[in-house]
Amino acid sequence: MKEHSVTGTVGMRLIVGAIAACLCSGAVAQDAQPTETDWLEWETATGDWGGARTRLEDQGVTFSLNYTGDLLGNPTGGTSQETAYASGLYGSVVFDFEKLFDIKGLTLYAGASIQQGRDLSVDAIGNIFGVAEAFAGAVARLDQLYFEQSLFHDRLQIAVGRLAAGDDFATADSYDYYVSAAVNGNPTGILENFPSFTTPPYTQWGARVKLATTDNVSVVAGAYNADPSVQDDDMHGVDFRFNPQDGVLYLAQIGVSTNQDSSSSWLRGRYVLGGVYDSSDYAYLSDSTRTKSGNYGFYAIAEQMLYREAGGNGNQGLTAWATVVVAPDQQINTLPFSIYGGAYYTGLFDGRENDVTAVALYVGSFSEDLPGQSAETVLEINHRFQISKSTYITPDFQYVFRPNGGGIPDAAVFGFEASIDF
Numbered sequence: 001m002k003e004h005s006v007t008g009t010v011g012m013r014l015i016v017g018a019i020a021a022c023l024c025s026g027a028v029a030q031d032a033q034p035t036e037t038d039w040l041e042w043e044t045a046t047g048d049w050g051g052a053r054t055r056l057e058d059q060g061v062t063f064s065l066n067y068t069g070d071l072l073g074n075p076t077g078g079t080s081q082e083t084a085y086a087s088g089l090y091g092s093v094v095f096d097f098e099k100l101f102d103i104k105g106l107t108l109y110a111g112a113s114i115q116q117g118r119d120l121s122v123d124a125i126g127n128i129f130g131v132a133e134a135f136a137g138a139v140a141r142l143d144q145l146y147f148e149q150s151l152f153h154d155r156l157q158i159a160v161g162r163l164a165a166g167d168d169f170a171t172a173d174s175y176d177y178y179v180s181a182a183v184n185g186n187p188t189g190i191l192e193n194f195p196s197f198t199t200p201p202y203t204q205w206g207a208r209v210k211l212a213t214t215d216n217v218s219v220v221a222g223a224y225n226a227d228p229s230v231q232d233d234d235m236h237g238v239d240f241r242f243n244p245q246d247g248v249l250y251l252a253q254i255g256v257s258t259n260q261d262s263s264s265s266w267l268r269g270r271y272v273l274g275g276v277y278d279s280s281d282y283a284y285l286s287d288s289t290r291t292k293s294g295n296y297g298f299y300a301i302a303e304q305m306l307y308r309e310a311g312g313n314g315n316q317g318l319t320a321w322a323t324v325v326v327a328p329d330q331q332i333n334t335l336p337f338s339i340y341g342g343a344y345y346t347g348l349f350d351g352r353e354n355d356v357t358a359v360a361l362y363v364g365s366f367s368e369d370l371p372g373q374s375a376e377t378v379l380e381i382n383h384r385f386q387i388s389k390s391t392y393i394t395p396d397f398q399y400v401f402r403p404n405g406g407g408i409p410d411a412a413v414f415g416f417e418a419s420i421d422f
Contacts, residue, residue, distance in 0.1 A: 040388040060099030065091045065422040070132040077411030078125035086117030086135035105150035111143035113201040127403035130181035141237030143201045163206040166199030174321040179396040179417045182362040189325030189338035196226035196249045224249040226280045247280030262314025272301040282332040285369040297327035316347035330367040338364040354386035366405045373405030390421040
């Protein structure tokens with residue numbers, strides 16, 4: 001490793017990189033524009049910026065920007081009949097310090113987001129499994145901001161900074177195909193019982209370690225500041241208080257992946273087992289003036305391809321998945337038991353090889369200390385039209401049985417999600 005004067009040099013190169021990005025993107029208009037057919041094959045809707053994007057990535061600076069919006073309404077059921085729109089604009093920059101400064105294996109991740117809109121579940125349905133995954137408040141906020149060091153040929157990765165636990169724990173590729181926030185991006189059973197478990201765009205101070213023991217087995221462990229108040233919208237994600245004396249969120253997970261090579265004659269799968277412990281004080285559900293120290297839970301995730309079409313790209317076919325979340329202490333946990341499961345088919349219709357047709361069922365059982373609340377069940381069916389590599393539209397239907405466990409009329413929810421990577 002070469003010696004560098006980090007003070008001044010790092011800041012100057014980051015500034016130069018940002019200026020170069022602006023100059024290069026401004027020059028795109030001078031380049032010949034690809035045809036409409038070419039645009040459908042672009043990885044991002046804005047293309048390669050006349051080659052500037054690739055040059056920046058080669059030099060160690062990678063940009064990403066995504067917009068996702070959900071427009072949903074409940075013509076029947078719930079507490080009232082309304083329509084609500086929620087959206088998020090998410091941007092990030094990744095600085096590869098190995099390319100920029102010859103510091104091997106070190107990367108800086110930075111991100112920000114702008115959310116807007118209303119939560120249909122809160123405003124009109126009254127259920128616990130949010131129907132719109134795009135809703136995350138109505139605020140601009142700093143998102144991720146952390147360093148990651150890779151060692152031993154990327155077998156070991158250590159991250160420190162402002163992290164979202166949901167990026168690394170209790171997540172699955174299957175969740176992305178659903179509009180409901182029941183699983184997209186993390187199971188509600190974890191988010192509801194452990195408020196300190198953050199999911200993007202919310203972050204906490206934390207440290208996370210990933211170890212790939214083999215090509216197919218990985219272990220992840222992390223510790224995070226467990227103060228939910230730092231996620232408040234009025235601080236815009238820049239409440240940097242670090243108060244581990246008030247509680248720490250600990251997570252550990254082991255994952256096994258099988259037959260990930262699309263050329264394998266066997267079908268791919270992924271299996272995960274994880275645990276969570278929060279040392280914070282939790283209020284009793286039956287008496288909020290009393291608190292109990294500590295809370296724990298477990299989760300298991302399984303994804304398994306069941307059928308793969310012959311002669312396809314390796315992704316076409318049927319995949320099933322299931323998730324279970326258990327937080328046994330009914331005195332402090334709203335959803336002591338919840339289960340989620342479904343299946344999706346990639347390329348079900350001829351000529352639409354990249355479309356995804358998905359169905360899922362979510363069931364959450366309420367605590368015995370919440371009288372009058374039994375269980376909430378949600379059925380979701382949708383079809384993702386992959387317009388291009390960067391853009392999709394997903395018409396979606398959800399039916400909410402016994403919203404919030406009972407006492408509210410069943411609700412039918414119709415709408416769609418649209419997303420574009422810039």
